Amino acid sequence: MKTTFKATFLTVALSSAFALTGCGHEELSNDLTEQETSIKNSLAQKIIPLADCIAPGWASQNGGTTGGGTAAETTVSTYAQLKAAIENTSIKVIKVTGTITITTRLSFQDQTGKTLYGAPGAKLVSTNQTKDGSGIINIKRCNNIIIRNLIFEGPGAYDTDGWDNAILDDCRNVWIDHCEFRDGVDGNFDIKNKSDYITVSYTKFHYLKAPKPGGSGGTDDHRFSNLIGSSDTATTDAGKLNVTFVRCWWAPGCRERMPRVRFGKIHILNSYFNSSVSNKCIAAGVQANILVERNVFENVKEPINLMSGFTAVTQTGSSFINVTGNTSGSGTAFTPPYSIAKLNVGDVKADVTANAGATLSGNVCDAF
Structure with missing residues (x-):
């Protein structure tokens, strides 16, 4: 671990007072001087490997990740x-270096206990916009997986019923941390088919390339970022698809699905939404049970879209700046079974824009 990373670690940890130990921001701030001394001593003594990190949110359940x-x-x-x-x-453990062009979509199947991470600047790139050839990685029937510090770059949105940059299909205990997903053909990153105990942290979703119109699917602007649950009729998803998004950034270019949810208990915490081209951000569909907590919505349309058949959506403590459309929930969402520290909403934008994405030095702990 380089000295610069130690300094970054200390700055993030102290400025956000964020350690996933079940203590809230308010409690941590009271003991800041004591924690500063503790953190300095810890960093002076050792490098903290990822294996010693504790996955936050839903990925901490079912034995952990x-x-x-x-x-x-x-x-x-x-x-x-x-x-x-x-x-x-x-x-x-796989370390990716440099830029790798994906000539044929990667198939990551039937494995347990694996880490895929990027060195600084590591990028997986696909240029294929066809229905069958698009996509970067399909992760299927895997358990206890960590993916972090990687950029996944597609060729741009084109509605051909193609593939996302990445898909979790029937997977359990997956932690996606400090990644960047951009310009997926069908979407950026989807979670489906009974996948469960998933956490996505400090991850950035956006589109830099203009959407390509005229696809066979019929949508000329398919910059639809994240889908949880692939179909209203996929009833085997009921009771699964439990996902935490914490300190994520739905950045410019995202049109819809930030995320679009069916089934599952979804916790969206301390995240930032600022795509001015949005039609709708969080969308609650069939049996969606969503806790929307201390997020910042800025210059977006329809922060919370209440569709038909959802179970409950609770919005609490979020900030809405120059938005149009619905900002309210309906009903009482689930109470998370895990403890997780929470930023004050006034600190969310600065923290997320500084740290979300592939911003780490590699396979190391940061403020988590």
Whole structure:
């Protein structure tokens, strides 16, 4: 760990007073001097490996999420190397370096206990906009997976009923941390088919490229970022799809699905929404049970879209700046079974815009 990263770690930890130990921001601020001394001493003594981090939110449940732990790393810099490492069940920690062009969508299936992370600037890129050839990675029937500090870049939105940059399909205990998903063909990152105990933290979703019109799906602007639950008729999802989004950023270019939810208990905490091209942000569909807590919505339309068939949506403590459309929930959402520290809403924008995305030095703990 470089000295600069230690300084960044200390700055983030102290400025946001954020340690996922079940203590609130208000409690932490009272003991800031004591914590500052403790953090300085800790950083002076050791580097904290990811294996010692505790996944926040839903990924902390069901035994927790540790990924590949302290297993030896395999470093990859080409598509062939990455594909081989992804498919090899004996490789538990993969370090991606440089930019890798995805020539054929990666298939990450039937594995347990694995970490995929990027060195600074690591990027996985797809240029394929076709229905069958699009997408970067399909993660299916996997358990205890960590993906962090990676940029996933697609060729831009085009409604061909194609693939997202990344998909979780029938997976459990997955922690997506400090990643960036941009310009997916069908979407940026979807979670479906009984996937459960998922946390997405400090992750940025956006679109830099203009949408391509005229696709076979019929939507000329399909910059639809995140879908949870693929269909109203996928009733096996009921009781699953429990997902935490914490300190995430739905940035400029996102049109809809931030996220669009069916089933599951979804906790959206301390996140920032500022896409001025939005039609709607959070969308609650069939059996959606959503807790929207201490987020910032700025220059967006329809922060909370109440569709038909949702169970409950609770909005509490969020900030709405120059928005139009609905800002209220309906009913009483679930109470999370986990403890998680919470930023004051006034601190959310600065923290998220400074830290969301692939902003780490690698496979190391930060303020989490």
